[in-house]
Every structure is written in structure tokens, then in C-alpha cells.
Amino acid sequence: MNHTVARAIALCVLAAAPLMASAQAYPEKPITMVVPFPPGGSTDVIGRLFAAKLGARLGQTVVIENKPGANTGIGATAVARAAPDGYTLMITGAPTFTSNPLLYPNLSYDPIKSYEYVAVAGSTPFVILTNPQSGIGTVADITTKSAAQPLSFGSFGNGSTPHMAGESLAQRTGAKLLHVPYRGSAPAMTDLIGNQIPLSIDTLVAGLPQIKAGKVRAVALTGHARSSLVPDVPTVAEGGVAGYDFETWFGVVMPKGTPAPIVARMSKEIEAVMAEPDTRAKLQDLGFDATYQDPAAFRRKVETELERNAAIIKAAGIKPD
Numbered sequence: 001m002n003h004t005v006a007r008a009i010a011l012c013v014l015a016a017a018p019l020m021a022s023a024q025a026y027p028e029k030p031i032t033m034v035v036p037f038p039p040g041g042s043t044d045v046i047g048r049l050f051a052a053k054l055g056a057r058l059g060q061t062v063v064i065e066n067k068p069g070a071n072t073g074i075g076a077t078a079v080a081r082a083a084p085d086g087y088t089l090m091i092t093g094a095p096t097f098t099s100n101p102l103l104y105p106n107l108s109y110d111p112i113k114s115y116e117y118v119a120v121a122g123s124t125p126f127v128i129l130t131n132p133q134s135g136i137g138t139v140a141d142i143t144t145k146s147a148a149q150p151l152s153f154g155s156f157g158n159g160s161t162p163h164m165a166g167e168s169l170a171q172r173t174g175a176k177l178l179h180v181p182y183r184g185s186a187p188a189m190t191d192l193i194g195n196q197i198p199l200s201i202d203t204l205v206a207g208l209p210q211i212k213a214g215k216v217r218a219v220a221l222t223g224h225a226r227s228s229l230v231p232d233v234p235t236v237a238e239g240g241v242a243g244y245d246f247e248t249w250f251g252v253v254m255p256k257g258t259p260a261p262i263v264a265r266m267s268k269e270i271e272a273v274m275a276e277p278d279t280r281a282k283l284q285d286l287g288f289d290a291t292y293q294d295p296a297a298f299r300r301k302v303e304t305e306l307e308r309n310a311a312i313i314k315a316a317g318i319k320p321d
Contacts, residue, residue, distance in 0.1 A: 026086055026261075026262050026265070027058050027059070027060040027086065027087065028060075029060065029087065030060055030061040030062070030063055030087075031054075031055075031058070031060060031061070031062045031063070031086075031087050031088070031089065032062075032063050032065050032087060032088050032089070033047055033050070033051050033054075033062050033063065033064050033065065033089050033090070033091060034065050034066075034067050034075045034078060034079050034088065034089070034090040034091075035047040035064055035065070035066050035067070035075065035090075035091060035092070036066075036067050036068060036069075036072035036073075036074065036075025036076055036090065036092050036096065037066065037068050037072065037075075037092075038066060038068045039066050042205070042286055042287075042288075043091065043092060043093060043250065044064070044066065045286060046091065046121070046122065046250055046283070046286065046288070047064055047091045048064055049279065049282055049283075050062075050091065050121065050252075050270065050273060051063070051064050053273040053276070053279060054266075054269055054270070054273060057269050057272065057273065058269065071095070071100055071104070072092055072093070072095065072096045072100065073100065073104070073107055073108070073109070075090060075092070076090065076092065076096050076100075076107075076109045076114075077107075077108040077109050079109075079114075079115070079253065079254075079255060080108070080109040080110075080114035080115065080255060080256070081108075081255075082255045083255065084116075084254070084255040084256060084257035084258040084259075085258070086254065086258055086259065086262035086263075086266075088254065088255060089118065089252055089253065089254045089266065090115075090252065090253050090254075091121065091250055091251070091252050092250065092251065092253075093248060093249070093250055093251075094161060094247075094248055094249050094251070094305065095160070095161060096111070097111040097251065097302045097305075097306070098111070098302055098305040098306050098309055099159060099160075099161065099164065099309050099313075101306070102306065102309055102310050102313050103159045103313070103318070103319075103320040104320060111302055111306065112299075112302070112303070113256060114255070114256055115253035115254065115255065115256055116253060116254045116255070116256055116257070116258045116260075116263045116295070117251070117253055117295040117296075117298040117299045117302070118251075118252040118253055118254055118263055118266050118267050118270065118295060118298070119251070119252050119266075119267045119270040119271065119292060119293060119294065119295065119298060120249055120250070120251050120252075120291065120292065120293035120297070120298050120301065121249075121250045121251065121252055121270055121274065121292065122249060122250045122274070122283050122288040122289065122290060122291060123223075123247045123248065123249035123250075123288065123289055123291045124203065124204055124205065124223070124227070124247060124248055124249075124287050124288045124289060125204060125221040125222045125223025125224075125225075125227060125235075125246070125247050125248075126161065126162050126165055126201050126202060126203060126204065126221070126222040126223075126246055126247070126248065127201070127202060127203070127204045127207050127211075127218050127219075127220070127221055127222065127230075127233070128142075128153075128169075128199065128200075128201050128218070128219040128220050128221075128222065128236070129192060129199065129200045129201070129202060129207050129210075129211075129216045129217065129218060129219065130192070130198055130199050130200075130216065130217050130219055131192055131193060131195050131198065131215070131216055131217065132214075132216075132217060133195045134195070134198040134199070136198065136199070136217075136219060137217070137219065138219065138220075138239055139169075139173070139219065139220050139236055139239030139240060139241065140239065140240060141219075142169070142173075142175050142177075142199070142219070143173045143174060143175040146175045146176040146177060147176065149176075150176040150177065150178050151175070151176065151177055151178070151198050151199055152177075152178045152179075152180050152197045152198060152199065153166045153177050153178070153179060153180065153197065153198075153199035153200060153201060154180045154181075154182050154188035154191060154192060154197045154199070154200040154201070155179065155180075155181060155182065155188065155200070155201050155202070156181075156182055156183075156184050156185045156188060156202065157181055157182070157183070157184075157321075158179075158181040158318070158319070158320065158321045159313075159318055159319075159320050159321075160181075161246060161248055162201035162202060162246075163179055163181065163201075163318065164246070164309055164312045164313070164316075164318070165201050165222050165246040166179060166199075166201050167179065167312050167315070167316040167318065168244070168246070168308075168312050169236065169241065169244070170316075171312065171315055171316070172241055172244065173240075173241060177199075180197055181321070185202050185203065185206040188200050188202065189202065189206065189207075189210060189216070192216055193210065193215050193216060199219075200216075201222070203248060203287065204221070204227060204229060204230070204287050205286060205287025205288075208229060208230070208287065211230065218230055218233045219233075220233065220234055220235060220236045220238070220239050221233055221234070221235045221236070222235070222236055222244065222245070222246040222247070223235060223245060223246065223247045224237065224245040224247075227289070228284075228289075229284070229287065249291070249301075250288075251298055251302075252266070252270060254266070263295060264295075267294055267295055270292065271292045271294075274290045274292045275290075275292075
């Protein structure tokens with residue numbers, strides 16, 4: 001072997017040795033999992049479930065640190081600026097990566113450049129809801145009825161994923177839809193039940209109690225597949241809008257530069273946690289499917305949704321509140 005080549009290989013091995021040793025010994029101290037929401041919400045509940053499970057598997061405590069504010073921007077920025085040593089991670093929802101960067105150009109983090117993607121740790125579709133008085137039963141009905149008079153649809157916020165799901169439906173079908181933003185699911189649901197609005201797009205977990213009570217009707221799910229929670233409800237794609245797919249999901253990331261062996265191990269541990277029956281049952285209780293995706297698939301998901309959402313936002317002229 002050429003002496004220069006041999007020396008270069010030796011230097012590479014020496015340079016990699018500390019990282020390899022660090023990864024083998026990892027973790028040597030408690031790990032912080034940042035949740036960029038207040039305590040008590042679904043992200044916090046799922047984060048605490050994963051923290052307990054990961055702590056048991058890793059042999060170190062995983063501590064939840066709630067950092068709410070600025071539409072998850074405070075927590076996301078803190079993680080982006082944290083030391084890339086494997087002792088900080090974040091669990092958060094899709095908007096942190098796929099809509100906030102498009103709506104708030106002065107963010108202190110970049111969805112692609114600031115993080116190492118670890119895993120998608122659960123997902124659920126949204127559901128298009130109506131009330132019994134509306135006479136709407138299918139996706140086709142929405143287009144037909146809106147041709148005579150535009151239909152209002154509620155969501156839990158301007159620029160939210162349900163907002164973009166509704167705008168995409170209008171853009172792809174020609175339905176005439178008017179967005180009505182609410183400050184949360186509860187007021188939108190109240191107005192839907194009271195027939196103040198004919199349509200709403202919400203999480204399945206928020207809509208399920210009212211669906212079961214017969215107060216609202218599920219027209220279609222926005223995801224790529226039906227849900228075991230409402231197996232008789234078709235998807236929008238089944239209703240004739242091919243390729244339509246809007247879900248909410250949770251992802252786990254670590255600061256950019258975290259050693260690859262640590263990222264890979266954390267991803268595998270999350271996959272193992274999600275395979276446990278009690279984890280799957282708990283996620284289902286919260287309205288989520290245990291859909292794990294590895295780092296490469298997670299990154300592709302973010303890139304794809306960023307491109308899709310950018311086109312929707314531009315066409316609809318969506319502005320943040």
C-alpha cells in the first residue's frame with residue numbers, strides 16, 4: 001500500500017476513534033428531551049411516554065423539558081443551538097418543520113440545516129367534519145354544494161395543517177371554500193355542531209367523541225389510508241382526489257452534528273419502543289398510529305411537505321396571524 005494512502009487512513013481512524021468510543025459508552029449521563037409545548041397536551045403526553053421507555057432501554061434518565069412559545073420556535077431554537085453531544089433531543093409536530101419556516105421567515109432555526117433527523121414517532125390523519133343539517137355526505141358533495149354558494153370551513157388556526165388541507169382541497173377540486181380560523185379545536189367544534197359553519201377540519205382524536213355521539217359526521221379522512229378508529233370513513237383520495245395526503249405526525253430530532261452512531265442508536269431504540277404493545281395501545285388511545293420512519297425517510301418527508309406546503313401557501317396567499 002502506498003505510504004501516503006496508509007498514513008491518510010491511519011489519520012482517519014485516529015480522528016474517528018473518539019467518536020466511536022463516545023458512541024459505545026453513550027449515554028453516560030441523563031438526556032434532555034425538549035417538548036416545545038406546555039405540559040398536558042398530546043405532544044407532552046407522548047414525549048413523557050417515550051422518555052420513560054427510552055430511559056429504561058438506555059439505562060439513563062430522560063428528562064422532559066417543556067419550552068413552549070413562538071409556535072414551537074423557542075424550543076426548536078434551543079435544540080438547534082444545543083451541544084451536538086447526544087444529550088439533547090426534541091419531539092415535536094410537523095408544523096415546526098414544514099409550515100413555520102414558510103410562514104415565519106425570521107426563525108432562528110432551519111428545518112433542514114439545524115437538525116439530525118432521528119425518527120418519525122407516530123402519525124394520524126385529520127378528518128373533514130360536517131353537521132347533520134348540512135346535507136354533505138361525501139367529498140363530491142362539498143364541490144357540488146360550494147358551486148352554488150361558497151362553504152366555510154373551520155380549523156384550529158391560520159396557517160395550521162388543517163387550514164392548508166382545506167386550501168389544497170379547494171385548489172385540487174375547484175370547490176369554493178372560505179377558511180374560518182379559530183383559536184383551538186373546541187370553539188370550531190362548537191360552531192360546527194351549532195351549524196354556524198358547515199365544515200371543519202380537525203384531528204381525529206378531537207372529532208371522535210362528537211362523531212360517536214352523532215353530533216357531527218365524518219366526511220373523509222385526509223391521510224393516505226383509513227383509520228382503525230373509524231374504519232367506515234373513506235379517505236379524500238378514495239373520494240376522487242388522487243394522491244391527497246395530509247397527516248399530523250411527531251418527529252424526534254437532535255442538534256446538527258450529533259455523531260451518526262448516536263443518532264442511529266437513538267432511532268433504533270425509538271423503533272423498538274414503538275413496537276411494544278403497550279406503546280402502540282397508548283398511542284392509539286391518543287388517536288395516533290405507531291408509524292415509525294427512519295432518519296432518511298423522515299428527512300424526505302420534511303422536504304416533500306415543505307415543497308407541497310410552499311405551493312399551497314403561495315396559491316392561497318396564507319399569512320400568519
